[in-house]
Amino acid sequence: MIPLAWYIALSAVLFTIGALGVLVRRNPLVIFMSIELMLNSANLAFIAFSHAFGALSGQVFVFFVMAVAAAEVAVGLALIVAIFRTKHTINVDEMNSLKG
Amino acid sequence: MSLELLLFLILALIAIASALGMLLSRHAVYAALFLVLNFATVAVFYLLLNAPFIAMAQITVYAGAIMVLFLFVIMLLGTEVLPPSPVLPWQRPLAFLLALGLLAESVYLLFFRQRLTLSLPATIDPFSGPKAIGQALFTGYLLPFEITSILLLVAMVGAILLTRKER
Incomplete structure (x- = not known):
């Protein structure tokens, strides 16, 4: 018997670590990984509530979140590759112009 | 325990x-x-x-x-x-402070305002196997499912277009 609150607390901690990663890291690939971590912690909360209330909708929603995350990673990594081709660096401090 | x-x-x-x-x-x-x-x-x-x-x-x-x-x-x-770049000196402490604030807010909202006292049942039921998920996806959530497939197609086209060599 595990209290629901523990899962939610774990989810909150993982989300905070992900948000911290977005704030402090300079490598856009690691920033993307932190975003994945945040999505994943939200999924954990969804599944915990789905189990607690005996509703299947939470799991279906997690399925959709996974699909959106996959699409986001594909496009995001393609953007990073395109930026690397034009600027020859991917440091986020160097990305300060709208026109490449 | x-x-x-x-x-x-x-x-x-x-x-x-x-x-x-x-x-x-x-x-x-x-x-x-x-x-x-x-x-x-x-x-x-x-x-x-x-x-x-x-x-x-x-x-x-x-x-x-x-x-x-x-x-x-x-x-x-x-x-x-990555090679080290000049970082703003106040950026890291501020980020840690903001993250602590986020964690404190979420803990406060979840545990003191909502009072999560539910306990999870430890039973394993056949309720959430792949069959039930598939039935839910293809009956109640059919339209979002199809939209997801279009989203994945658009993402694929976008990734190919973005990484294509310039002529």
């Missing part, structure tokens, strides 16, 4: 430690591998929470496809370790 509780505590420690490892490692490949470990532990949490289909999807989609894509791009660009 029951076995399930012990398992939860150990897995939670591994999940938080691997997330911190991803946050703190200098080398991007190490960060990616720490994230794979984190995804695997979260998949075990899904199994504990009676969601076997989502657990397997987590392993194949996240730990498999997405992280392989990450590792491929890291090694393709050769940007495992």
Whole structure:
């Protein structure tokens, strides 16, 4: 018997670590990984509530979140590759112009 | 202390430690591998929470496809370790302060305002197997499912278009 609150607390901690990663890291690939971590912690909360209330909708929603995350990673990594081709660096401090 | 509780505590420690490892490692490949470990532990949490289909999807989609894509791009660009750039001196302390604030807010809202006192049943029922998920997806959630397929198609076209060589 595990209290629901523990899962939610774990989810909150993982989300905070992900948000911290977005704030402090300079490598856009690691920033993307932190975003994945945040999505994943939200999924954990969804599944915990789905189990607690005996509703299947939470799991279906997690399925959709996974699909959106996959699409986001594909496009995001393609953007990073395109930026690397034009600027020859991917440091986020160097990305300060709208026109490449 | 029951076995399930012990398992939860150990897995939670591994999940938080691997997330911190991803946050703190200098080398991007190490960060990616720490994230794979984190995804695997979260998949075990899904199994504990009676969601076997989502657990397997987590392993194949996240730990498999997405992280392989990450590792491929890291090694393709050769940007495992970025050269140090001039950082704003107040940026890191401010980020830690903001993250602490976020954590405090979420804990306050979840535990003191909502009063989460529900306890999770430990029973395994056949309720959330792949069959039930498939039935829910193709009856009640058919339209979102189809829209998801269009979204994936658009993402694929966008990725190909963005990385195409300029003529």
